[in-house]
Structure formats: structure tokens, C-alpha cells
Amino acid sequence: MTTGLASTADADRVRQWLVVGASRGGIGAAIAAAAAASGDRVLITGAEAQPLQMPPGVDEYVQLEITDTAGVHALAARFEKLDVLVNCAAIARRDEEYQSAVFRRVIEVNLIAGFDLVNALRPALRQARGNVINIASMYSVFGSPRVPAYGASKAAVAQLTRSLAAEFAADQIRVNAIAPGFIVTEQSARGRADKTHYQAVVARTPAGRWGLPEDLAGAAMFLASDAAAFVTGHTLVVDGGYSIV
């Protein structure tokens, strides 16, 4: 029997995940570890030659510069079937993004390269009736004066998620996003060094703390599962309540 947009007929089989941008012990690494712990196969990538740490249970690491189109297509060619694509690759250049070249680079990495990646993997996702999880941000919605390109890219990621969900539904592929609140990772290190900013986030967040990468894993496991078979085009906020007050 088929429910929603995804088949449940082979719910027990081992699935193949690709988590792009999981090399630095952050959100992607936590999602990869959770997927591996569930018994699925997981390949991760990062911009670096080696991962800072290999998430437990993950099968393989591949260095991938996400704006390298040939590299993206070479990686995509490895997958005949792909069940879950998680795109966590992104950069922010705090206080530098008013320079046009920096602005363009951030948009290229965070938005355009992610679009090319999903397109390259569409046939493999179609074969598996798979799903895509993009990573948005609080700055998909709020203004971000210190990182204007990052904010513009993340707003576009949420919008692209809706557009691709509508387009890919014909292939039985679901496309969703997660919008994390403020999370302790390498990417946020520069912002966290600003004690005023660090404390302002704690004070505003009803949960009373910054998030940890593991806080995002449950949302990804849900969106990737058949429990979310009728969920597509959605951006799931995981922010300790930051955006509700």
C-alpha cells in the first residue's frame, strides 16, 4: 500500500544517505551519526581534505568543493539510488558580506551550488522515491545586517525548498528544510566569541541556551522517514523557541 508521497512497502530496508557538509562536527555530522545509528548507510562530504572527526558509524568521507560542478556530478554518478540527501554546506562571512565578491561567493556556496547538487541527484532520488533536507536558518526570516548575503541565501533556500517540492512531487521525491536556531558549531564560533551576541541569544531563547548539533538530528530523522510521507515543502523550525517571542 502506498501512503502520501512515499512508498512504505520497503520501510525496513537499509537506506542510503548523503550528507553534504558534515566534516566539522556540526549539524551535518550529528544528522549523519543519527542516520548511521538507525542502521542506514551514510556517506558524508566536506570542503576539507579530512573531516575534523568522523561521525560514528559513517561509512565514507569524500572531499567535495560544492561549487565544483564536475566534482558534484562525479559524486552524483556514484548513486544509482539515493534515499536521503541532506545539504548542510554553507558559509557565513560576518562583517565582510558588503563586499560584492564576498556576497557573490556566499550566494554561490549556500544557494546555487545546493541547487546544482539537488538537480544532479534527482535521478537517484527518483529511483529511491527519496527525499531532500535543506538547511535554512533564523535568517531565512529575520534581517541579518552582519551577514546580508547569508540571510539572503537562507531565505532563498526556504523558498527553493517549496519550489522544488512542488516540482519533484511528480517523481515521488519530498523536499523539506530545517531552520535551526543558534547552534554551537564551528560556523557560529566567530559569532559566539562576541559575548554580547552570545548572551542576547541565551536571553531571548525560551529554552535558555544555544542549541547543540544533536538537537537537529530528531527533526532530520522525522523528515527523512515515512512518518513524514505527506510532508513536503515545509521548513521545520528547531530553535528552542527563539522565533516565537
Ligand SMILES: NC(=O)c1ccc[n+]([C@@H]2O[C@H](COP(=O)([O-])OP(=O)(O)OC[C@H]3O[C@@H](n4cnc5c(N)ncnc54)[C@H](O)[C@@H]3O)[C@@H](O)[C@H]2O)c1
Ligand atoms: N550553527 C548555527 O548556529 C546555524 C544556524 C542556522 C543554520 N545553520 C546551518 O547549518 C548548516 C551546517 O552548519 P554548521 O553550523 O553545522 O557548521 P559547520 O562548520 O560544522 O559545517 C559547515 C559545513 O559546510 C562545509 N562547507 C563550507 N563551505 C563549503 C564549500 N565551499 N564546499 C563544500 N562544503 C563546504 C564545511 O566543510 C562543513 O562541513 C549550514 O547550512 C549552516 O548555515 C547553522
